[in-house]
Amino acid sequence: MGSYELICVGCGVAGQHAAARAAAAGRRVAIIERSAAPGSTLAKAGAPPSRSIRETALLLAAHRDHSIEGINMRVPAGLSIAQFVARCLQAQTNAPIRINDELEQSGADTYQGDVQFIDEHTIELARAGGRVDRLIGEHILLATGSAPHHHSGVDFSNPCIVDADEMLKLPSIPADLTVFGAGMIGCEYACILAEIGVRVRLLDPHDHLMPGLDPDLRRVLVRSMLEAGVDLQLGADLRDVEPARGGGVSVQIERGAVYHTDVLMYASGRRGATSSLNLQQIGVETDKYGYIIVDDQGRTAIPHIYAAGDVTGHPSLAGEALSQAGAAVDQMFSLTPRRVNEDLLPMCLCTIPPIAMVGMTEAQARQQNINVMVGRAGLTPCRDRRTFGDEKGFMKLIFEYPSRRLLGAAIIGAEAPEIIHIAQAVIAHDGTFDYFIDAGFNTPTFSAAYQRAALDCAMAVARREAESRAA
Numbered sequence: 001m002g003s004y005e006l007i008c009v010g011c012g013v014a015g016q017h018a019a020a021r022a023a024a025a026g027r028r029v030a031i032i033e034r035s036a037a038p039g040s041t042l043a044k045a046g047a048p049p050s051r052s053i054r055e056t057a058l059l060l061a062a063h064r065d066h067s068i069e070g071i072n073m074r075v076p077a078g079l080s081i082a083q084f085v086a087r088c089l090q091a092q093t094n095a096p097i098r099i100n101d102e103l104e105q106s107g108a109d110t111y112q113g114d115v116q117f118i119d120e121h122t123i124e125l126a127r128a129g130g131r132v133d134r135l136i137g138e139h140i141l142l143a144t145g146s147a148p149h150h151h152s153g154v155d156f157s158n159p160c161i162v163d164a165d166e167m168l169k170l171p172s173i174p175a176d177l178t179v180f181g182a183g184m185i186g187c188e189y190a191c192i193l194a195e196i197g198v199r200v201r202l203l204d205p206h207d208h209l210m211p212g213l214d215p216d217l218r219r220v221l222v223r224s225m226l227e228a229g230v231d232l233q234l235g236a237d238l239r240d241v242e243p244a245r246g247g248g249v250s251v252q253i254e255r256g257a258v259y260h261t262d263v264l265m266y267a268s269g270r271r272g273a274t275s276s277l278n279l280q281q282i283g284v285e286t287d288k289y290g291y292i293i294v295d296d297q298g299r300t301a302i303p304h305i306y307a308a309g310d311v312t313g314h315p316s317l318a319g320e321a322l323s324q325a326g327a328a329v330d331q332m333f334s335l336t337p338r339r340v341n342e343d344l345l346p347m348c349l350c351t352i353p354p355i356a357m358v359g360m361t362e363a364q365a366r367q368q369n370i371n372v373m374v375g376r377a378g379l380t381p382c383r384d385r386r387t388f389g390d391e392k393g394f395m396k397l398i399f400e401y402p403s404r405r406l407l408g409a410a411i412i413g414a415e416a417p418e419i420i421h422i423a424q425a426v427i428a429h430d431g432t433f434d435y436f437i438d439a440g441f442n443t444p445t446f447s448a449a450y451q452r453a454a455l456d457c458a459m460a461v462a463r464r465e466a467e468s469r470a471a
């Protein structure tokens, strides 16, 4: 029976980061992963694979929209998703090797197996071949991530009904795809597959896609989706899903319409991957979606057991998983304890065009009765920097009046996930719009939009002040 100062359960973004950080601080660490290949949802089904499909889709779209006579870049019928994303599958194959190397160098012991708690400090590890080991942990970090939510009554054994994690395993690219759930994952897949000519229908029971998204950005995203041919059916819940005669699925929505589709992809929510851990037995609490309830230091109801990453629920982003895992390790070993500053965590969405936001939205600032000023700018620097298919976009900066402090930024368009970090840094250092106006920016660049948005805001402020002087 091995004994450790820290046992990390789950070798995704959060588990790896925590294990490496604690091992680097000289602690005796073990990390346990259920699957044979370590590596997170992010590497296997998340951003890199979906971004890789996205990049390939944009390349093909570029050739379609700006064709050269004699060169045919159409997607051949029957092409499998695996062929289409061959580049990303290569990256996925390499990821476990890289992660194993990194963990070995960090000095953490790695185990493969399924985990169950025996008591608050003892973990049972069911290993291949029926072997069972027990490990004792002074501290334990739960980082088992999340899994797609499977609605009761939906037959996921039907190969034409898939969840987001199974999407990459489809034997061929469907001609017609119905996506249920217009959240982050549903919107990403709808945009990407529409870009390569798949007939895409996006259904959601709510009236808006992506709750929490700035409404100005949402308008641009909706326009882009409609232009790409996505059939957007909002306010449409599913009434019935049946296997269709001759293959595919027949989908009936509450309003009565019936669609025949090759593949129905459920992208309507995830759950904490906690059901097999035996958490109730030791008093670690979860909510009704299986997400572990933690305090603002990542601690569960049992003081030496922490949780980090997607297993703690919203917003389920890799950056957040990293920050939470690092903060939990610092807290448990008193290494400059700190709280995760959620206000500075950026979000990004790999739709076409992509989206990124950081800090407060305009609506959040107004809800807090902050006197808000907004600056806007287009995001099209010049023709040679444009990525085909990513040509639209705009930036919105939210400032406080009269302090002129930057409170938040929302960007839609090429490079949004990169350039959002400029706003993140300015917010972290209490910067004002004067910074953007006074700083020199390379041109033509997407980043230069910050200067134009700040100038737009400065002009609005000047108008507002002139009006109040005149009144």
Ligand SMILES: Cc1cc2nc3c(=O)[nH]c(=O)nc-3n(C[C@H](O)[C@H](O)[C@H](O)COP(=O)(O)OP(=O)(O)OC[C@H]3O[C@@H](n4cnc5c(N)ncnc54)[C@H](O)[C@@H]3O)c2cc1C
Pocket: 009, 010, 011, 012, 013, 014, 015, 032, 033, 034, 035, 038, 039, 040, 041, 042, 043, 045, 046, 047, 050, 113, 114, 115, 143, 144, 145, 146, 164, 185, 273, 276, 277, 308, 309, 310, 311, 316, 317, 318, 319, 321, 348, 349, 350
């Ligand atoms: C399609 C898709 C697109 C995404 N796009 C983005 C994006 O653009 N940007 C972004 O920031 N995030 C994105 N995400 C989210 C991102 O993948 C997650 O936020 C991130 O992976 C969370 O890391 P984690 O360590 O908490 O969990 P995970 O990465 O899910 O890792 C959990 C690990 O625990 C293991 N495990 C589970 N149960 C057990 C057990 N009982 N015993 C042992 N091991 C276990 C799992 O096998 C897994 O390896 C996307 C996700 C998806 C699905």
